Amino acid sequence: MDNFPVVGQRIPKRDAPQKVTGSAIYIQDLKIPGMLYGKILYSKYPHARILAIDTSRAEQLPGVKAVITGYNIPPFKFGFFKDNPPLKSGKVLSMRDEVAAVAATSPEIAEEALEMIQVEYEELPGIFDPIQAMQEGAPILHEGLKSNVLKLPWRLICGDVDTAKKESHCIVEDTFSTQWVTHCCLGTSGCVASFDINNNLTMYSNTQIPYLAQRDYIDALNVFGIKNRKVRVIQCIIGGGFGSKLDTYAYEYIAILLALKTRKPVKVLFTREEEFIATSPRQSTITKISHGCTKEGKLLFREMEMILDNGAYTSWGATTPSVMMMPISSLYKVPNVKYIAKCVYTNNTYSQAMRGYGNPQATFAIESSLDQLAEKMGMDSYELRLINANEPGEITPQNFKVTSCGMKECIEEVAKRIDWKGKRGKDKGRGVGMASLIHVGGGARVYKSDGCGTIIKIDDYGKVDVFTGASEIGQGSETVIAQIVAEVLGVNVEDVNVINNDTDVCPWDVGVHASRTTFVAGNSALGAAKKIKEQILEIASKSIGEAPEHLDIQKGLIFSTKDKEKNTPLGKVLRNAHYSTGGKMLMAEYFYDPANENFDKDFKGNLSVSYAYGTHGVEVEVDRDTGRVTILKYIAAHDVGRAINPMMLEGQIYGGGLMGIGYALSENMNFREGRLMNPNFLDYKMLTAKDVPPVEPVIVETNDKDGPFGAKGIGEPGLVPTAPAIANAIYDAVGIRIKDLPITPEKILKALKEKEKRGQSGEEGK
Amino acid sequence: MLLLPKFDYYEPKELTEACRLLSETGSKAKIIAGGTDILVNMKKGLISPKVLVSLGRISRLSEVERMNKSITIGSHLIIAKLAEFDLIRKRFSILASAAKVLGSPLVRNRATIGGNIVTARPAADLPPVLMALGAKVKLKSRRSEREVALDDFFIGPGATVIKPDEILTRVIIPETPSYTGGHYIKLGHRKALEIAIVAVASKITLNKPDGVIKDAKIVLSAVAPKAVHAKSAEEVLIGEKPSAKLFEEAASLAMNDCKPITDIRGGVDYRQAMVEILTRRTLSFAWKEAKKGKKQ
Structure with a gap:
């Protein structure tokens, strides 16, 4: 891939100085x-x-x-x-x-x-358990309804699971569950x-x-x-x-x-306590899953049934099954898929979107179950994953058109760096595990539009103002957009100002979700930057005496690509543009809406223009006496298309990984009859700086044809495969599989004792 | 949003003045040290003192002094400082290690040794190590002064023998004899900002490096209404030569020396099992330390 002066560089996040010096104005300060x-x-x-x-x-x-x-x-x-x-x-x-x-x-x-x-x-009388809420005679929470089950027909059928079951050489079936967790935004x-x-x-x-x-x-x-x-x-x-x-x-x-x-x-x-109690978190789920494969280990079917605790009211949490369908239908090649999900009203808090949007819950079940399948097959689960890995050019059962796909590279990178062959199944008490992910990487057509608008103007001195619809929520979109525009316009990244916080000033955008901002807002900024560059070169061509197609801009200087001596400063061209008779202001707007598709009535369609892939590999040590898990090594390989800013991208991977580790091992909204028992950071066990394990990000670049400079989304993927990778590593270390998140020391110890009682015959998946 | 009720606030410079204020206002007054506990409880409406008397300006209460065969620590010494004193780090390393894992840096910069004792929380970090070290506290009122062994100080959660007009002024820790070693393990989910699921402090003294156990203290925390000695475990150790087998026996006895409950932080069975594990581990470490020899 090409190297660029601005794109691909490790440029510090531009809002960091004001945040660390306390000069940033939050809603708290207003x-x-x-x-x-x-x-x-x-x-x-x-x-x-x-x-x-x-x-x-x-x-x-x-x-x-x-x-x-x-x-x-x-x-x-x-x-x-x-x-x-x-x-x-x-x-x-x-x-x-x-x-x-x-x-x-x-x-x-x-x-x-x-x-x-x-x-x-x-x-x-309250109902706090979705299974009880579905039982006959259970009190109906919302007046006027006949059932506590939401009228949302989440049902995806691809191929023929029943026939595939008959044809399968090996089948595993199990039930997994996940807990309520919350975002823990530092700004309430x-x-x-x-x-x-x-x-x-x-x-x-x-x-x-x-x-x-x-x-x-x-x-x-x-x-x-x-x-x-x-x-x-x-x-x-x-x-x-x-x-x-x-x-x-x-x-x-x-x-x-x-x-x-x-x-x-x-x-x-909100106070911190209110933030815990009155914001809408990731819901708990119960998932029944079965997988079947051929003698060679090719996946034949995946069947999943899920119950989601919706809580008392309905926000976007109830629509997370639509995103869960993505890994369920398209994580690894699996021709026959059946998925049915029910969201159920209870008297708990109500659920909403949270990083990954259902994907972590689904992937925990899928990737845990795949390890069980590999074990039952007598196969190395790494081999099973490689055999079934997604590939470029594939059309998945849900009609996703896979363009760039570095999944195999991610799996191989992880296996190499974690020393899979050397460590898997060897040192008891220590173990390695892995899990992969698919996520939307090229926007997601959830609404009728998946678009984002950009306006660019440049002042008399070559300083650029970019008005984007895309919000900065700490993820770094300002920096990425500035880099893309600076790259196209040939100006310093410091000379690009990004304005992104006012609907009176900025053009429309559908929102910061679905890991879409770098891809969609990035493409929008790219389009606007190209448009204004054309205008600039057009005007400059007269003063320089060179055709626009032979002009370029670097470091604020417009020059002929044929003869670098023929040049003029950008600012001068911009001033002359309006300080002249019949002058004009240089401005450009661009609206980018990716060519992705809404799901049809069967929940099929190419939701995203491209898909992001990744694999996490973990080495753990399990203390058999206390049940405590220590993460010795954590490899997070992500196919990101291209890293616009590798430093910030690594930041997303560290942050996602740590959030995922909390999800796997410690975080849990502890509800007792609808009352949150731990609405504070003392008892809600979000991991601290001291708990950060050595995370090694691996950036796999596949140069996506539709991404801005080849980039795909990375906002959410970092936490998607964490929990199953850890669960699989724990199984490798001590031979127990915890199917209910979080995997606390108490659960591990209990399982170890039960295993001891059973003798050494306690193998899983049978 | 929790509101802090109104109260009068005093910052005397002399201990006698603090004692006078306390005796004159009687049960309406409370001492405030770091405030990390009392202010929270006041905001929650659990207590509503009309007067708060701060010890913050009484400088002697933040000093560490070496006395005849003991050290005394002023009750207002903040936790962060506790771990910084060479004297404490070298001679009472278990106290320093407990101080380092208490709460968060923010809490450690405000909370005091005295506060961590008088609040009598069943999972507090300092009481178990101080009890293992055989510490006493000095309680002073306008008219009297007395010393109480920490073993006799706690009654239950939030309850101690301190009288309404008494101030905990100093913590007195006897010098440890040669061939003494100790260890403190706090088990939580995280490495920081943690409250113990179970914590154990152990200390043993040998008569000579390869000799028998002369003295043993094992204190269990977060498994009873207050920190408790694992008495039967302590007894079984005394006069015996240390060995892994002996420690296992003691650890197993320690399990029956506590009465844990199930709460959101941990279940009864897990806590009981952890008492055994942590007792064994702290004893093994303490033994290693004790063998190292004479104190300087």
């Missing part, structure tokens, strides 16, 4: 003159009828400007199923249900006022809602979807009686998203309602 502080009163019970709410004492507290409840706001529901009112009336369905809200002159007064609100409840959720005199709304927000949120707010305002007004979304610097901010939430509508009522800007900001 103050607007006259601003009030909103606080939310949550339910006392996971399931109850509200008999009465008395807010009179709270209203009388000096400093309180408004108190609202579900009984004095317009009827409005939000969310994917429109089943969630911002403030509840009638029934509460979970501990995080919003019952009342206060706006006051200080957060302390608002909090004090909450304590003065009297709510009388009649407690109702918050917003400021502010109306101008004409009732136009400005929302200061840390959303990942400014343009879809704009739509949500407009819909809400219509219901609130404010029609045909303008909504502007301005993002502060965002302290992490990981999918948590892909929807709009009750607190945002509460801020809007309080701002409307008080005619003042209102800020709602």
Whole structure:
């Protein structure tokens, strides 16, 4: 592949200095003159009828400007199923249900006022287990429904699984389950809602979807009686998203309602405890899986049935099976696939998108089951993976058209670097394991558009302003976009300014999701940069006396590629463009919408223009006495098409890996009858800097034909195969398979003791 | 959002002044040291003292002094400093190692040795090692002063023998004899910002490098309402020559010297099993240390 002066370079993340010096302005820091502080009163019970709410004492507290409840706001529901009112009336369905809200002159007064609100409840029996919620006679949570199972027909059928079962030489079947985990964004959720005199709304927000949120707010305002007004979304610097901010939430509508009522800007900001309790995490799942293969180890079928705890209301969590279908149908070549998933209402918190969007849950089952299959076959699981690995040019059963694909290289790199042959099955107490992933790498057509717009203008001195729809949520999109534009325009990367936080200024984008920003926003920026470059060279051709096709720009100098002596500074050309009769401003816009497809009614179609692949290999040591797992070595090989910025890419791999290790070993939202028992960093075991194992990222470059400079997405893949790779390594080390995440020392010790009791005959997959 | 209730705040420079304030305001007053526990409990509404008396400006309470055959540590010494003193690192290494794994750097920079004792949390890091070291605490009130062995200090979670008008001023640790070794293991899910699922502190003294065990202390933490001695395990060690087999026997006895519960941090069975493992491991390490010889 070509080498470039800017693309492919290890350029430091451009927002890092302001973040580490404390000068970055987060929603936490934002103050607007006259601003009030909103606080939310949550339910006392996971399931109850509200008999009465008395807010009179709270209203009388000096400093309180408004108190609202579900009984004095317009009827409005939000969310994917429109089943969630911002403030509840009638029934509460979970501990995080919003019952009342206060706006006051200080957060302390608002909090004090909450304590003065009297709510009388009649407690109702709750359901906290999706299997119980599906049983006959179980109380129905949402009035008007006949069942707690959501009306979402997640069903993917490819080929003929029944026949494939009969033809299979070897079949394994098992059940795996995963836990609730949460994003742990360092910046907690918050917003400021502010109306101008004409009732136009400005929302200061840390959303990942400014343009879809704009739509949500407009819909809400219509219901609130404010029609045909303008909504502007301005993002502060965002302290992490990981999918948590892909929807709009009750607190945002509460801020809007309080701002409307008080005619003042209102800020709602979550505490850390609220962030744990009242944001929407990754749901728990129970998965039954079976795999079958031929005598040679070629996969013949994969069958999966899954139950997802949806929680009390419906956000994007309920749609994660659509992404789970991707690994289920297309991780390794498997011709016959059947997948059925049910999302079930319970009185737990409600689920949302989280990095990987269902893929980690599905991949845990798939990659654990594949190791079981290999063992039953008497095969090396590395060989089994290689035999079935995806390849360029393949069309998968779900109709994914695989373009670039470095899966085999990833598997081989991992095996080599972890010394697979040398270590697998050898040193007992220590073991190695691996697992692979597929993810969308070229956008994902979830909505009707998967597009992103870019506008570029250049000032008189050659400094470039890029207005992009793509949000920076800490992942580094600003830096990547600046690199792409700098590369095309031949300017220093420092001279490219990226503006990305204001719907009044920036063009449209569908949102930061599906690991799409480098690919989609990158291609959009690339298109705009090329367009403005054409304009520049066109103008320069007159002053230099050379045809535009023989001109190029490097380090801010326009020159003839035939004769470098013929040149002129970029700034001079730009100035002359408008300091002349009949002059013009140089600006360009570009909208890129990848040629990917929405799923058809059978959930088939080429969801992404290209797919990202990767393999993680882990060496663990298991302490047989305490059950503790130590990760000795961690290799993370990723097919990224091309690394626009290898340093930031490695950062994504480290971060994803660590999040994945937490998912595998320690993180767990501990719900007891709908109540979160560990809403803090002491008892929610997100791993700390001291727990970071030696992670070795391996960048596999396949130069994707559709990617900007060949790049594919990397935002989510880093945590997808982590848990099964670790589970497989633990099995290799001590011969026990934990099928229920997280793999805690307690579970390992229990399994070791049970294995001891059974004698040494306790092999799996039989 | 948790609100801190209103209270009066005093920062006396003299201990006598602190004692006077405490005796005059009676049960309405509480001592504040690092505040990492009391302020949280006040915010949660668990306690609501009307007066807080800070020990922060009484400089002697942050000093470490060497006394006749013992060292005394001022109760206001912050945890981060505890591990920095050469004297503590060299002579009472288990105390230094427990101090290093307590909470997070943020907590260690505020929390104090006295605070970690008086709050009487069943999983606190310092009490087990201090009990293994045979520490005493000095309790001072306006009219009296007394010393209480840490073994007799704790009653249960959050409860101690300290009276409302008493201040824990110093922790007194006797010098350890030659051929003494100790070890502290805290078992958690993470390497930092952790509360123990189980922790064990052990200390043994040999009569000579290859001799018999003269003295043994094994203290179990997070497996009972307070840190407890594994008495039967301690007894079985004394007068015996150390060996892996002996330590196994002691470890197995230690399991019955505690009464763990199941909570979100760990189950009864796991905790009980870990008492055995950690007892064995701390004893083996302590033995190695003890054999090394004379203290300097």
